[in-house]
Amino acid sequence: MYTFKINDKEIKTTKNMSLLNFLRDEMQITSVKNGCSEGACGTCMVLLDKKAFRACLLTTEKINGKSIMTVEGIEEKERKIYEWAFAEAGAVQCGFCIPGMVISSKGLLDININPTENDIKKALRGNICRCTGYVKIIEAVMKVAKAIREGYEPDNSYTGKIGERTPRIDAQDKISGKAIYSEDLKIENLYYGGAVRTKYPRALVKKINTSKALETSGVESVYLASDIPGNRNIGHLSFISDWDALIAVGEITRYIGDAVALVLAKDKESLKRGIAAIEVEYEELQPLTSPKMSLEENAPKIHEKGNVLFSQKLSRGNVENALKSSKYVVTHTYKTPFTEHAYLEPESAIAVPTKHGVHLYTSSQSIYDEQREVSRLLGVDPSLVEVTSNYVGGGFGGKEDMSVQHHAALMAYLSKKNVQVTLSRQESINVSTKRHAMEIEMTTSCDENGILTGMKCNILSDTGAYSSLGGPVLQRACTHASGPYNYHN
Ligand code: FES
Ligand code: FES
Structure with a gap:
């Protein structure tokens, strides 16, 4: 038995568990946030005998005989x-x-x-x-x-x-x-859902064996691509829905965040065991890791229509003339890397089944897109998908895509249970879209007085495996390429 004080109240428990989970799940103290569960972010900070400590690094055993204070105290x-x-x-x-x-x-x-x-x-x-x-x-x-x-x-x-x-x-x-952020929401009879992700960025899924997972205690059900009642592909741009909600047997994965199965369980521990019990047979294939590689003549097509999502050409004046007639001309190649948006709140959603559809509570930036994409996935009229946005713990454009919302909605719709899906920090980094990496070749010219005369720019943008917002992002890169300068060519 462990005894300690939380906000001056004496607590006794026999459970030895993470203090963060104890505060949030057993005590319903949700000011203590779960940003990473691995001691990196500080959103779970509490006072332990008046000194600041990260709750995710403490256990109920470690605080035995001590005193904890949260903002509520x-x-x-x-x-x-x-x-x-x-x-x-x-x-x-x-x-x-x-x-x-x-x-x-x-x-x-x-x-x-x-x-x-x-x-x-x-x-x-x-x-x-x-x-x-x-x-x-x-x-x-x-x-x-x-x-x-x-x-x-x-x-x-x-x-x-x-x-x-x-x-x-x-x-x-x-x-x-x-x-109240999405993971703070308290809903009765909540089940926990999660995805089995591909082991390889590019692999043929040959077989999925769900029987051991289904026999795992606490596991309620397992869902595969074949269970999706509506359109299996999602996509933020309605005219390019190329992102599989689940990769089916016989199909090829495209990135490390692809899901091959969904597991629904009564509690978080059973969910972890259920996910680990899914057996998937893969044939590993060579991944395409850069736009240059995917443009090579013999590169495999990762989508039916090929590997180029979008081309954009923007011109003004006569740049070739300007470059030819300018005193100075400089060409450089610049590279920007993929950048994680690093919002402190990992993606989280709760879906509650309604008579003919679902009610989704999310932490995303784009509820109307979620309504559209989820209704297509479920094969129901958009009016049957209600979406409520909770507070958003940071997004920066990274929470516009579907990450957990469609999986929570699908499991709730099929199981008729209330379902929460929350990504761990590592899973969030593996799954979420990133700021697009770009390779930019830029030629700039000026006259003898340093007055800029022309600029020519070739941008190769890496949208990753799926379209997401790759089209508009490239368009923005083109229109912003000249920066604040006044070029006429
Ligand atoms: S440091 Fe504890 S949740 Fe991030
Ligand atoms: S992370 Fe500090 S206000 Fe958003």
């Missing part, structure tokens, strides 16, 4: 100061990191109410914010310290009058941890 008068200061400083955007920031700040201010900027930076070094940047957060902590020192009692009500400085309307909920 901060005394109301003090919490109002944090709510005022973080909102006033504009330190809150998606808000997913903020309760953790508040905890680390409190850990500092409880022992040093007159901190320097460096003291604050040191106290926050375990907390990552992807949206705001740290300047405003540091400013907020300074404001909290000053307010506590001077006994200031903020009035957190705002009239919303035009001309009056007004903080964002959701700031207080995000700071106090009351804001």
Whole structure:
């Protein structure tokens, strides 16, 4: 038996488990966020005997006899100061990191109410914010310290009058941890779903054996591509739906994030065991790892229509003349890499079956696209797919695609159960689309006075295995290629 205090309340448990999971799943304390579960992000920060620690690195056994505080446990008068200061400083955007920031700040201010900027930076070094940047957060902590020192009692009500400085309307909920993100949503009789991902980026799926998974205790059901009632392909651009929700037996995977089966289970542990019990026979094939490789004459076609998604040509003036008649001409090749969007909230969705369709609760950026894509997948009228967006813990364009929403919806529709699908940080990195890598050959010319005369640019953009937003992204790259400069050619 382990005994400890959480927000001054004595708790006893026989379960030895991650403190993060204990707080979120057993205690329903959702200000403590799960950004990575591996000690990297700081969204799960708690005070352990007044010192800031990451809950995902602690267990109930490790905190035996100790005391834990979360944002919910901060005394109301003090919490109002944090709510005022973080909102006033504009330190809150998606808000997913903020309760953790508040905890680390409190850990500092409880022992040093007159901190320097460096003291604050040191106290926050375990907390990552992807949206705001740290300047405003540091400013907020300074404001909290000053307010506590001077006994200031903020009035957190705002009239919303035009001309009056007004903080964002959701700031207080995000700071106090009351804001509900998708994984925080509490729904009765919730089942947990997850995907079996391909072992190889490019492989022929020869056989899928689900029998061991179905015999695993706690596993409710397993779904394959053949179970999809509607259109198997999804795609953000309605005219190019090329992304298989599940890769079928006899078909070839295209990237490491491809799903080959879905498992539905009564709890998270059974889900892990069920996923591990699915047996897939593959024939590994050589993957296409760059646009250049996929443009080679004998390159295998990863989609029926070939490997080129989209070509865009943009021209103005007469660039060949400009280059020929300019004093100086410079050509360089530039490369930009794939970039992970790195939102702090991993993808999460809950689907609840309705009489003829589903109600989806998501953390995505694009509810109407989800309605369209999910209804096509289920083969139902879009009006039968309702979508509610919860708070979004950062997106940056990376949460426009389907990642978990369609899988949650499919499992809920087929099983008639409430289903949650949440990606782990590693799975999110493997599955999510990235900022497109590009290879850019650019020729620039100018006259003897350095006045720019012409620019010619060839861009090869890597959209990855699926179209996603590759077309519009390439178009944007073309229209923005000249940067802020005034070229006439
Ligand atoms: S550090 Fe614990 S969830 Fe990221
Ligand atoms: S406000 Fe910090 S991660 Fe979004």
